Amino acid sequence: MSYRCAFLGCGPRAAGHAEAYRHITRGELVAVCDMNPQRLAAFADKYGVAGRYTDLDEMLRAIKPDVVHLVTPPTLRVPLMTRLAEAGVPGVIVEKPICIGADDYKALRQLEAQSRTRFVVNHQLRHHPKILEFLARVKAGEIGQVRFMDASCLYPMSGQGVHILDLVFAFNDYAKPQVVFGNSSGYDDIDGRHPSPRTAEALITFENGVRAALMAGEGAPQFEPGPSWAHKRIAIYGTHGFLHWRMNAWERSLPDGTVEQGRKEYGAEDVIGQANHTNAMFDWLEDAAKAHACNLATSLDEWLVILANYLSSIEMRPVALPFDPPDDLLDRYRAHVGAA
Secondary structure, X not given: OOEEEEEEOOOHHHHHHHHXXXXXXXXXEEEEEOOOHHHHHHHHXXXXXXXXXXXXXXXXXXXXXXXXXXXXXXXXXXXXXXXXXXXXXXXXXXXXXXXXXXXXXXXXXXXXXXXXXXEEEOOHHHHOHHHHHHHHHHHOOOOOOEEEEEEEEOOOHHHHHHHHHHHHHHHOOOOOEXXXXXXXXXXXXXXXXXXXXXXXXEEEEEOOOOEEEEEEEOOOOOOOOOOHHHOOEEXXXXXXXXXXXXXXXXXXXXXXXXXXXXXXXXXXXXXXXHHHHHHHHHHHHHOOOOOOOOXXXXXXXXXXXXXXXXXXXXXXXXXXXXXXXXXXXXXXXXXXXXXX
């Protein structure tokens, strides 16, 4: 089967989604939609897309896509995801972050419970070749039982911390988080649409006893020179060894106690990761038992950890999960750090 795929949003991030179609055989990019006619035309010309629309409802009626890539600012998530669900779109790949606060988190929890649309959040790192290899090594028991994870990025939490948190969940086999104790400082609204603490740290305890330290923002480790977005990483420590993934390098312990190291090209892996991520959506549409690893329910579990970090920062205490975050939690955090 060949899936009819459409894009809503033709901004910079959409290019990463589109480039992956060079490696996709089960889906065809048949339409794009953007309110900016010049950006729409440039994107459609570059990727050879015939269907061009400035109105979402018109595109949905004319094309009836199987999959929509929702590549718009996070401030628009709830209304656009609701419209796509009401239109009966079978699958939607939503660019991260899935939320910006607590009120939209609650709205998406309700949408996820009521909708038949299969929503996936675009954490393409989860499907990078080296990440898939490391996940297989962990599952095979090569480092024994996972005990602790150290994850960080220099970009703020809403920018890339959500990517790293998704990897924390993946390497712990999606065990439920129980307690979050953290602190955050400062406030930035990246490009006016990605509100986030300037620095955030959280110690996460999971139901299986595994703990993880997550840091996003100023002060995060930098293992080599590069721009702020180029410092995503996660280290997984087990009873018999460790694995360490970085954007352009990796290392792992061997049974004899030595450490193997190597280099990789993030850009090349990212295109393949995006293709793998999209193919996993097709798998889920074909078989309900093959739920996508980055499905909306799991991604909202991850976002609740971020909201718990906000509350922990404000009230200076550990926060037990699950919890019902107040709708104005982001506003309360801004007031706490003097940004309101």
